[in-house]
Amino acid sequence: MPVTDSIDDGDDGEDSDATRAAGDDATAPEGDALPVNELFESLQGEGKLAGTPSVFVRTSGCNLRCWYCDSYHTSWEPTHAWMSLDDVVAEVESFDADHVVLTGGEPLVHDASETLLERLADRGYHTTVETNGTIAPDAPMDLASISPKLANSVPTRERDPKGDGEWADRHDDRRIDLDALTALVESYDSQLKFVVSEADDLAEVNALVERIRDATTATVRDADVLLMPEGATRERLAETRERVADLALEHGYRYTPRLHVDLWNDAPET
Numbered sequence: 130m131p132v133t134d135s136i137d138d139g140d141d142g143e144d145s146d147a148t149r150a151a152g153d154d155a156t157a158p159e160g161d162a163l164p165v166n167e168l169f170e171s172l173q174g175e176g177k178l179a180g181t182p183s184v185f186v187r188t189s190g191c192n193l194r195c196w197y198c199d200s201y202h203t204s205w206e207p208t209h210a211w212m213s214l215d216d217v218v219a220e221v222e223s224f225d226a227d228h229v230v231l232t233g234g235e236p237l238v239h240d241a242s243e244t245l246l247e248r249l250a251d252r253g254y255h256t257t258v259e260t261n262g263t264i265a266p267d268a269p270m271d272l273a274s275i276s277p278k279l280a281n282s283v284p285t286r287e288r289d290p291k292g293d294g295e296w297a298d299r300h301d302d303r304r305i306d307l308d309a310l311t312a313l314v315e316s317y318d319s320q321l322k323f324v325v326s327e328a329d330d331l332a333e334v335n336a337l338v339e340r341i342r343d344a345t346t347a348t349v350r351d352a353d354v355l356l357m358p359e360g361a362t363r364e365r366l367a368e369t370r371e372r373v374a375d376l377a378l379e380h381g382y383r384y385t386p387r388l389h390v391d392l393w394n395d396a397p398e399t
Contacts, residue, residue: 164209169398174389194296196288199361203234232259243268265312273317278304
């Protein structure tokens with residue numbers, strides 16, 4: 130589907146950032162609606178359900194700014210077309226897949242995402258929500274695909290796509306919310322999916338997994354911890370995936386591919 134409006138993200142506090150990243154309310158339609166960057170059918174590329182035919186609803190807007198974000202036009206320069214939830218559901222139903230992936234950006238910055246999940250559940254869809262783990266919703270979902278952001282995600286001046294490092298401190302301050310992570314793993318079937326570049330990242334992965342285990346009554350198995358190689362292109366994945374697969378073997382965690390990158394590189398709607 131086409132992308133239209135561009136969203137200007139503000140710099141005057143966390144609440145304003147989230148609101149502006151969610152879209153320009155002046156252009157939103159009446160009633161429940163979402164700023165949708167893409168809506169398409171493909172194969173789930175990551176996690177426990179990799180390879181599953183899925184309908185992807187990709188919202189625009191995010192409360193973080195990972196330097197390596199593979200959805201640049203949902204975070205660094207958010208773009209979207211506003212869609213009513215009626216239209217979103219109708220388009221989802223036009224596809225054959227019975228698995229829906231709600232993704233972003235960070236889809237849970239939008240209250241309407243919870244309503245969409247309720248409507249999809251009522252229609253019998255299996256739903257996955259891909260989230261950075263900083264927001265715990267009150268909505269049905271079948272799989273919470275939680276990707277806590279490691280220190281390797283911070284957009285330092287050297288790594289910032291815009292070259293100014295303006296988001297580094299805000300991103301670093303927000304990237305881990307233990308209360309939200311605990312609520313997610315206690316409330317939903319979940320996977321913890323970490324983007325890994327180097328062996329040094331595993332010390333942080335191990336420490337965070339233990340913090341979550343200590344804070345929750347839920348069981349977080351090693352099989353629920355997934356290591357995913359950093360890379361939004363085939364060329365970059367070729368540099369990281371073997372190293373990350375070896376780390377998964379070494380630490381007893383699960384390795385997840387990025388099938389959509391292997392199959393279609395960085396093409397949109399994949």
